[in-house]
Amino acid sequence: xxxxxxxxxxxxxxxxxxxxxxxxxxxxxxxxxxxxxxxxxxxxxxxxxxxxxxxxxxxxxxxxxxxxxxxxxxxxxxxxxxxxxxxxxxxxxxxxxxxxxxxxxxxxxxxxxxxxxxxxxxxxxxxxxxxxxxxxxxxxxxxxxxxxxxxxxxxxxxxxxxxxxxxxxxxxxxxxxxxxxxxxxxxxxxxxxxxxxxxxxxxxxxxxxxxxxxxxxxxxxxxxxxxxxxxxxxxxxxxxxxxxxxxxxxxxxxxxxxxxxxxxxxxxxxxxxxxxxxxxxxxxxxxxxxxxxxxxxxxxxxxxxxxxxxxxxxxxxxxxxxxxxxxxxxxxxxxxxxxxxxxxxxxxxxxxxxxxxxxxxxxxxxxxxxxxxxxxxxxxxxxxxxxxxxxxxxxxxxxxxxxxxxxxxxxxxxxxxxxxxxxxxxxxxxxxxxxxxxxxxxxxxxxxxxxxxxxxxxxxxxxxxxxxxxxxxxxxxxxxxxxxxxxxxxxxxxxxxxxxxxxxxxxxxxxxxx
Amino acid sequence: xxxxxxxxxxxxxxxxxxxxxxxxxxxxxxxxxxxxxxxxxxxxxxxxxxxxxxxxxxxxxxxxxxxxxxxxxxxxxxxxxxxxxxxxxxxxxxxxxxxxxxxxxxxxxxxxxxxxxxxxxxxxxxxxxxxxxxxxxxxxxxxxxxxxxxxxxxxxxxxxxxxxxxxxxxxxxxxxxxxxxxxxxxxxxxxxxxxxxxxxxxxxxxxxxxxxxxxxxxxxxxxxxxxxxxxxxxxxxxxxxxxxxxxxxxxxxxxxxxxxxxxxxxxxxxxxxxxxxxxxxxxxxxxxxxxxxxxxxxxxxxxxxxxxxxxxxxxxxxxxxxxxxxxxx
Numbered sequence: 001x002x003x004x005x006x007x008x009x010x011x012x013x014x015x016x017x018x019x020x021x022x023x024x025x026x027x028x029x030x031x032x033x034x035x036x037x038x039x040x041x042x043x044x045x046x047x048x049x050x051x052x053x054x055x056x057x058x059x060x061x062x063x064x065x066x067x068x069x070x071x072x073x074x075x076x077x078x079x080x081x082x083x084x085x086x087x088x089x090x091x092x093x094x095x096x097x098x099x100x101x102x103x104x105x106x107x108x109x110x111x112x113x114x115x116x117x118x119x120x121x122x123x124x125x126x127x128x129x130x131x132x133x134x135x136x137x138x139x140x141x142x143x144x145x146x147x148x149x150x151x152x153x154x155x156x157x158x159x160x161x162x163x164x165x166x167x168x169x170x171x172x173x174x175x176x177x178x179x180x181x182x183x184x185x186x187x188x189x190x191x192x193x194x195x196x197x198x199x200x201x202x203x204x205x206x207x208x209x210x211x212x213x214x215x216x217x218x219x220x221x222x223x224x225x226x227x228x229x230x231x232x233x234x235x236x237x238x239x240x241x242x243x244x245x246x247x248x249x250x251x252x253x254x255x256x257x258x259x260x261x262x263x264x265x266x267x268x269x270x271x272x273x274x275x276x277x278x279x280x281x282x283x284x285x286x287x288x289x290x291x292x293x294x295x296x297x298x299x300x301x302x303x304x305x306x307x308x309x310x311x312x313x314x315x316x317x318x319x320x321x322x323x324x325x326x327x328x329x330x331x332x333x334x335x336x337x338x339x340x341x342x343x344x345x346x347x348x349x350x351x352x353x354x355x356x357x358x359x360x361x362x363x364x365x366x367x368x369x370x371x372x373x374x375x376x377x378x379x380x381x382x383x384x385x386x387x388x389x390x391x392x393x394x395x396x397x398x399x400x401x402x403x404x405x406x407x408x409x410x411x412x413x414x415x416x417x418x419x420x421x422x423x424x425x426x427x428x429x430x431x432x433x434x435x436x437x438x439x440x441x442x443x444x445x446x447x448x449x450x451x452x453x454x455x456x457x458x459x460x461x462x463x464x465x466x467x468x469x470x471x472x473x474x475x476x477x478x479x480x481x482x483x484x485x486x487x488x489x490x491x492x493x494x495x496x497x498x499x500x501x502x503x504x505x506x507x508x509x510x511x512x513x514x
Numbered sequence: 515x516x517x518x519x520x521x522x523x524x525x526x527x528x529x530x531x532x533x534x535x536x537x538x539x540x541x542x543x544x545x546x547x548x549x550x551x552x553x554x555x556x557x558x559x560x561x562x563x564x565x566x567x568x569x570x571x572x573x574x575x576x577x578x579x580x581x582x583x584x585x586x587x588x589x590x591x592x593x594x595x596x597x598x599x600x601x602x603x604x605x606x607x608x609x610x611x612x613x614x615x616x617x618x619x620x621x622x623x624x625x626x627x628x629x630x631x632x633x634x635x636x637x638x639x640x641x642x643x644x645x646x647x648x649x650x651x652x653x654x655x656x657x658x659x660x661x662x663x664x665x666x667x668x669x670x671x672x673x674x675x676x677x678x679x680x681x682x683x684x685x686x687x688x689x690x691x692x693x694x695x696x697x698x699x700x701x702x703x704x705x706x707x708x709x710x711x712x713x714x715x716x717x718x719x720x721x722x723x724x725x726x727x728x729x730x731x732x733x734x735x736x737x738x739x740x741x742x743x744x745x746x747x748x749x750x751x752x753x754x755x756x757x758x759x760x761x762x763x764x765x766x767x768x769x770x771x772x773x774x775x776x777x778x779x780x781x782x783x784x785x786x787x788x789x790x791x792x793x794x795x796x797x798x799x800x801x802x803x804x805x806x807x808x809x810x811x812x813x814x815x816x817x818x819x820x821x822x823x824x825x826x827x828x829x830x831x832x833x834x835x836x837x838x839x840x841x842x843x
Contacts, residue, residue, distance in 0.1 A: 053715075055714075055715065055840065074717065075714065075715050075716065075717045076717035079717055085715070087715065091709070091711060091712035091715045091716070092709070092712060093704070093705050093708045093709045093712055093713075093832075094708065094709070094826065094832065095704075095708060095826050095827060095829075095832070096701075096704075096705070096708070100701060101712075103698075103701070104701060104702065104705050104712070104713070104716045104718070105702065105705075105713065105716030105717040105718045106717075107698070107717075111696075111697055111698035111701070136826070138826055152716075267824055
């Protein structure tokens with residue numbers, strides 16, 4: 001049977017001001033296949049897909065749908081061509097029910113939610129979804145929200161589906177479920193385009209892979225005829241070793257002990273439930289878990305930003321060997337005690353850096369209390385800023401550029417650089433490579449390894465299980481605010497961690513049922 | 515006396531009901547329009563100008579005046595005036611991405627200034643000795659009552675003794691409530707206010723919805739100003755008499771939890787609270803002023819209670835006060 005091209009892009013170019021996001025991209029996707037678009041962050045994958053779904057309009061080039069030229073000027077046009085996009089950041093209205101979100105924006109005939117609910121249930125059965133149409137979005141888990149997103153496009157009868165990094169927030173088990181659904185849709189004759197930068201997903205799911213690099217189309221290969229090394233080379237443009245080195249920890253000793261801490265959030269819900277663990281010097285302790293399982297609260301408790309209901313946190317001073325409690329201390333008090341704690345929060349521009357201030361000023365955020373002079377001394381922070389720009393290859397017009405204007409990777413380098421420059425004894429990083437390209441990611445991994453070699457206790461909250469398994473000495477899994485297991489990074493498997501990640505959830509369900 | 519108190523509360527409440535229904539329509543699209551006090555003021559003076567011109571054209575003789583024209587001209591003028599204000603607001607915030615709060619406050623200052631300018635101009639045209647314009651003839655058409663029902667005693671007085679704009683206000687609030695919660699247009703409007711990026715991706719024209727809801731909302735709010743002059747003040751315009759009713763309408767939006775049907779009850783309650791000082795014996799001038807703060811105290815209480823209960827459905831629209839620009843990254 002001859003393959004039917006569903007969508008063809010010819011010489012697509014898109015610019016944002018002076019930045020060229022896509023340059024002369026040519027791409028074809030067929031019906032009844034899964035095409036992966038592979039590329040690093042900033043390679044223009046999402047921009048390209050946004051042009052197909054009508055969010056952006058190409059500056060040059062043509063789009064053909066079913067071999068006829070199509071003009072997609074708005075999301076509505078895209079729907080008319082039966083194109084549906086599932087965005088990386090869900091586009092759902094939180095206070096609406098699933099059904100209301102699904103019917104949103106459809107302009108045909110009468111508005112009848114009951115009929116729509118029936119229709120949604122029918123589609124769910126066809127593809128094997130779990131969905132409660134009446135459920136409000138804000139009460140849903142990430143995976144449920146994604147199901148609603150997919151339902152939205154199916155309900156509109158889409159037969160070209162674009163998924164932008166759909167697995168970024170899913171557990172391995174949820175990912176498998178999603179892939180099963182996608183395969184069923186492919187067998188149903190739909191054209192599925194999936195954007196991702198995870199190589200193993202590309203290899204296990206797709207039929208063909210198209211690679212973009214820095215906005216340019218590099219090539220397309222059949223998945224069956226390729227391997228990780230070739231794809232990486234296409235993606236990055238040069239061969240890079242994909243192995244993260246992991247040395248054995250040297251004379252590890254207790255540095256930080258968290259002793260059955262419990263925290264509640266403002267609405268009274270328990271976010272950390274009886275959490276205990278020890279972080280040792282010269283070791284990287286990985287923390288895995290579904291996003292929002294209490295990772296942030298855990299790091300904030302250690303940093304002195306969360307009030308503990310119960311429990312205590314002890315710090316062992318490497319010089320004096322003294323044991324000190326960090327409970328009920330503010331960050332400044334913790335610092336004045338001589339505890340050298342560095343924290344790279346997940347919200348870089350919210351908690352880590354001030355976006356409107358330049359790099360030097362951001363350096364000073366950590367040192368402004370030093371010195372007794374009435375005026376600030378800008379020499380030292382400026383030297384530090386220059387050193388970071390130089391050492392970490394930060395791409396910036398200068399030290400006085402507002403941090404907000406830098407790209408995500410460069411912002412992260414500035415933040416990590418500043419925190420490491422404080423020569424910490426405990427370094428906490430949350431999702432440090434989120435949004436970074438492969439080169440920058442590896443640079444961050446190397447920095448963490450350097451700190452580990454210096455005897456720093458590193459706590460690393462990550463989302464990519466492959467990386468956690470390769471990098472960390474120990475991996476602690478957190479689920480619904482509880483520690484569901486601590487495993488050895490050298491011997492564990494993704495499946496084991498995945499099961500631990502969902503364990504707390506299932507236990508919770510049983511509790512509710514029982 | 516209790517009947518009189520209730521009737522008075524309703525009369526005082528109606529401008530607030532118009533104002534808050536208009537503001538709810540606007541806020542549902544994500545526009546925090548703090549220009550409502552100015553828009554109501556402009557709505558009032560535009561209607562006054564319209565009826566002033568019509569009265570003059572009829573030679574100031576009530577016999578020459580056509581009841582329908584006497585009502586419809588001020589109504590249309592009022593709507594035109596406030597829609598222009600709404601357009602200015604939308605143009606600045608939607609098209610030029612100006613800050614909503616600053617734009618709103620500027621419109622309030624501008625609207626009050628414009629109203630006072632036009633009011634003063636009319637007063638100088640009439641060469642009146644009092645600093646006011648009396649449009650009592652037009653007003654008499656506005657407050658014409660249903661001939662038989664209002665004679666039904668106490669209940670009749672409460673239910674049927676009002677000017678037609680009171681019923682119109684309630685009707686508009688009910689219709690708005692229905693549209694917002696039961697129709698596709700309402701669903702789209704709420705989506706635009708909650709999460710414009712989502713609405714946009716779903717194919718809803720965010721710009722159109724924001725412009726339209728702001729202009730329609732302004733038109734409704736402006737009618738509140740007109741009702742105040744024509745029914746409450748019996749057609750007498752004097753500068754700054756409108757007071758802080760516009761702000762109270764905005765407070766009422768919060769009180770009503772962004773639901774027009776709640777606003778109906780809320781506006782009458784606010785009307786009663788505003789008026790309570792006249793019915794409580796032995797108040798000094800300063801304690802009277804304290805009484806006038808009651809609506810705001812109640813609003814703060816509602817804010818405290820709703821933020822303690824944390825029910826998501828009782829929160830303001832998610833992107834209230836935030837402008838939306840599609841290619842903003």
